Amino acid sequence: MLSITPEILQQELSPVQYEAALAVDGPMLILAGAGSGKTRTIAYKIAHLISYHNVEARRIAAVTFTNKAAKEMKDRIAKILEYPQIRLDWMGTFHSLSVKILRVCLENSNVTETLKWKYTKNFSIYDDDDQKKLLKLIAVPKEGDLANAGRIKKIAGAISYWKNRGVSPEEALEESVFEDQKILASYYDEYQVLLMNSNAMDFDDLLLRSADILRKVPSVAEQFSEHFKYIFVDEYQDTNDAQYILLKLLLSNNNKNITVVGDDDQSIYGWRGANLNIIRNFHRDFAPVKIVKLEENYRSSSNIVKAAGSVIANNKRPKEMEKKVFSNQEKGSLIHIKQVADDYTEANTLATKIFSLGVENYSQTAVFYRNNAQSRLIEAGLNKLRIPNIIIGGTRFWDRMEVKDVLAYMHLLVNPKDNGALLRIVNVPPRGLGKKTIETLQQNAEQSGTSLWDALPSVPKLEPFAKMMNSFLQEPSESIVFLTKKIIEDTKYNEYLEKDDPATADDRKANLDEMLRGIEDFCEENPGATLELFLQDISLLTSADRRNESSVNFVTLMTLHSAKGLEFDSVHIAGCDEGILPSKAYEAEYSPEEKKEKLEEERRLFYVGLTRAKKHLFLYTSQARFWRGEQKSFSPTSFIEEMDASTIYFDRLATQSNPFTISINPPHFAKAKTREKTQVYEIDEYSQVEPRLVGKFAAHNKYGEGKIVGQSGSGENTQVEILFTDGSKRKFVLKFANLRFI
Numbered sequence: 001m002l003s004i005t006p007e008i009l010q011q012e013l014s015p016v017q018y019e020a021a022l023a024v025d026g027p028m029l030i031l032a033g034a035g036s037g038k039t040r041t042i043a044y045k046i047a048h049l050i051s052y053h054n055v056e057a058r059r060i061a062a063v064t065f066t067n068k069a070a071k072e073m074k075d076r077i078a079k080i081l082e083y084p085q086i087r088l089d090w091m092g093t094f095h096s097l098s099v100k101i102l103r104v105c106l107e108n109s110n111v112t113e114t115l116k117w118k119y120t121k122n123f124s125i126y127d128d129d130d131q132k133k134l135l136k137l138i139a140v141p142k143e144g145d146l147a148n149a150g151r152i153k154k155i156a157g158a159i160s161y162w163k164n165r166g167v168s169p170e171e172a173l174e175e176s177v178f179e180d181q182k183i184l185a186s187y188y189d190e191y192q193v194l195l196m197n198s199n200a201m202d203f204d205d206l207l208l209r210s211a212d213i214l215r216k217v218p219s220v221a222e223q224f225s226e227h228f229k230y231i232f233v234d235e236y237q238d239t240n241d242a243q244y245i246l247l248k249l250l251l252s253n254n255n256k257n258i259t260v261v262g263d264d265d266q267s268i269y270g271w272r273g274a275n276l277n278i279i280r281n282f283h284r285d286f287a288p289v290k291i292v293k294l295e296e297n298y299r300s301s302s303n304i305v306k307a308a309g310s311v312i313a314n315n316k317r318p319k320e321m322e323k324k325v326f327s328n329q330e331k332g333s334l335i336h337i338k339q340v341a342d343d344y345t346e347a348n349t350l351a352t353k354i355f356s357l358g359v360e361n362y363s364q365t366a367v368f369y370r371n372n373a374q375s376r377l378i379e380a381g382l383n384k385l386r387i388p389n390i391i392i393g394g395t396r397f398w399d400r401m402e403v404k405d406v407l408a409y410m411h412l413l414v415n416p417k418d419n420g421a422l423l424r425i426v427n428v429p430p431r432g433l434g435k436k437t438i439e440t441l442q443q444n445a446e447q448s449g450t451s452l453w454d455a456l457p458s459v460p461k462l463e464p465f466a467k468m469m470n471s472f473l474q475e476p477s478e479s480i481v482f483l484t485k486k487i488i489e490d491t492k493y494n495e496y497l498e499k500d501d502p503a504t505a506d507d508r509k510a511n512l513d514e515m516l517r518g519i520e521d522f523c524e525e526n527p528g529a530t531l532e533l534f535l536q537d538i539s540l541l542t543s544a545d546r547r548n549e550s551s552v553n554f555v556t557l558m559t560l561h562s563a564k565g566l567e568f569d570s571v572h573i574a575g576c577d578e579g580i581l582p583s584k585a586y587e588a589e590y591s592p593e594e595k596k597e598k599l600e601e602e603r604r605l606f607y608v609g610l611t612r613a614k615k616h617l618f619l620y621t622s623q624a625r626f627w628r629g630e631q632k633s634f635s636p637t638s639f640i641e642e643m644d645a646s647t648i649y650f651d652r653l654a655t656q657s658n659p660f661t662i663s664i665n666p667p668h669f670a671k672a673k674t675r676e677k678t679q680v681y682e683i684d685e686y687s688q689v690e691p692r693l694v695g696k697f698a699a700h701n702k703y704g705e706g707k708i709v710g711q712s713g714s715g716e717n718t719q720v721e722i723l724f725t726d727g728s729k730r731k732f733v734l735k736f737a738n739l740r741f742i
Helices: 006-012 015-022 038-052 067-081 094-105 109-115 128-146 149-164 169-175 179-197 203-216 218-227 241-250 276-280 302-312 343-356 359-364 372-384 401-414 419-425 435-448 452-458 460-471 480-490 493-500 502-525 531-539 592-610 672-676
Strands: 028-032 060-063 124-126 200-202 230-233 258-262 290-294 335-342 365-369 389-391 555-559 568-573 613-627 630-633 648-651 659-664 679-684 697-700 704-712 719-724 729-733 739-741
Touching: 006 015, 006 038, 015 038, 015 290, 028 038, 038 060, 038 067, 038 230, 038 258, 060 094, 094 203, 094 241, 109 203, 124 128, 124 203, 124 419, 124 531, 128 149, 128 179, 128 200, 128 419, 149 169, 149 179, 149 203, 149 241, 169 179, 179 200, 200 203, 203 218, 203 241, 218 241, 230 241, 302 335, 302 592, 302 613, 335 343, 343 365, 343 372, 343 568, 343 613, 359 365, 359 568, 365 372, 372 389, 372 555, 401 419, 401 460, 401 480, 401 493, 401 502, 401 531, 419 452, 435 452, 435 460, 452 460, 480 493, 480 502, 480 531, 493 502, 502 531, 568 592, 697 719
Parallel strands: 028 258, 028 290, 060 230, 124 200, 230 258, 335 613, 335 648, 365 555, 365 568, 389 555, 568 613
Antiparallel strands: 613 630, 659 679, 697 704, 697 739, 704 719, 719 729
16 A cells, blocks of 8 residues: 655645645645545545554545545545555445444344334335335325325425424424424324334435434444544535534544535535535534635636636625635636527527537537426437437436336345335236235234235235245345346246337336346445345435446536536536526525525526536527426526626627528538538528428438428428338428438
8 A cells, every 4th residue: 555645745736735635633624616626635635544644444434425426536545545455434425324324223222222213224225206105105095186296295395304404203293383384294204104114214314313323322423433533524515404413423522533625605405405504614613623725726717717706706605715716727718608589599509509519529518407397408409410418317227117126126125124115016017916905915914013024924815926025035145136137037027018018118128138237237346245235325326426327429418406516528508597597486485685595506506507617618598488388588697797708708699580500411420521511501580481301301210211292381380291211101390300311
């Protein structure tokens, strides 16, 4: 192992980074501006602790914002130390560290007896879908049809809000004033009982339950606080109350060796419980605190940094938190702000710009937007030009129905009390079980006070299911891959997919093949891994851990909230309109002070978007768009006015006439030479003139090649009729057709 001496720190880090890495004792707040090399600084500080100060890696707890960030940090530290075998077991998200605390503590019968818990160390971790299904079991009998998707979402949101504040069901009931709040609090109480009976916890519970153990069993808290000699927390500005409570419990009065890293200018998760005051009060909570400010941005051009800085300067910050982020990079190109007539033009203009910059730049290009609803037109615009793209924040691979079905079998093997898993698969694939059989099982379990699994013998029709599940119990020598294959084969799941929907069966079977490959990858990376460890790893993955995992050259689409922690050469931000960014939501029934706080968070969100760009930044604002169910007029966001005028080029729409382009013959993976041959037709949207397409040839993904023999309508309603090589004629609305002109 290489020893990271102070001399090496000085050689590898900037003077201010060196200052942060060298001081190892006592509380430290590292205020790290965007792109300021905070990950490098933390990695070297931890490597310095391990190799120079001989601190055991297992006695360092390091909290990251995502699991992906934890892996990258581990890899970086191993590389710095030139020691791949380094074991940083307590590095991960708040949730993954909480799971480890819970697994360890729930093996101790004294803990469960003290707390009167039914939990075992093999508890399941429920995701949003599992949570909603459980809440339906509670709400539907009481509210009937009123317990629709929106109502369930509201119930789940209220429960999560209470949990993020560390509020118990009893406390929630006490603080509830209105009748509906009291109903939600009662649902919270019932929900917690059902979770415990299923030996399951949701994401928020992982924090709450681990904090409960540390608070109510002081001897356990003392052991953990003595074990951890140093604690690091990244992205500290996004900490919520429950996480803060857990953190305080892990620190003893004698040990204040805590380093937190964050940037209050990038606090954008207040809507889901993040408390900005936690980072702003750190220097008081842990006084005396050493504050180090990383202000040089190594990521972005100086124009981008200057523009972003001029915007965020409009937020009011405590004096201790003030910093002036700067860049010594090249000045770079001006930020291009493009005003267009409407949202369709915005999508087409944005796509044309990305197309013109070349296929070789797709993987380093991102499109951000404030709301998920904006993605549809943008995706369509990119697809028209055959620009491959991926939307981050959609359905996770591990959340796809067929994948979750197979995972449910595994969950039940690990945790037989998991009633949610059992109900999901007891009749999937169909086993001829009627509703009455399932109801009988539930009634028998309730009457005997047992889990559904324990009640299976009381229902003869379920004997084959129980027998099959027992056949899946692993031999010690069996791999997880073998078990997965056995589940898919013995349940005849592929045959079920073919009968369920022949049109999608191949794609869904391909997902199961990809699942097997993913499990193989996991086993290779984690030799000797158990089924429990695999399921835990999958459960703790979040959308924040996802990006394009493929080598294909994709453009990345995501909301501004999902963009946190990422960087791209080129960034396009759509919908830079007043009322969208900033959102009008902050104008709801809030006090003037609350409205100010909401506006400042929207400004921070805009700042985060700007600072993801390394070289090129494009902003789009539209005069009109279809929004919240109706056509509305918009003006450019006030945030644009706050940008330093010397850093931007604002291409305003001079008149109501709005030229836009339709590209003919956009190849799937165009080379520069091919792009030069692309025909571009200028169309005035308001004169409704379309290029004459009759006589041209086009290819359709499903129907093959054909010749356009008819054209009717104009503007949005343009239709074409195509004679395909098989002799069939088909009509398409040009706007929606998946056509490639040849």
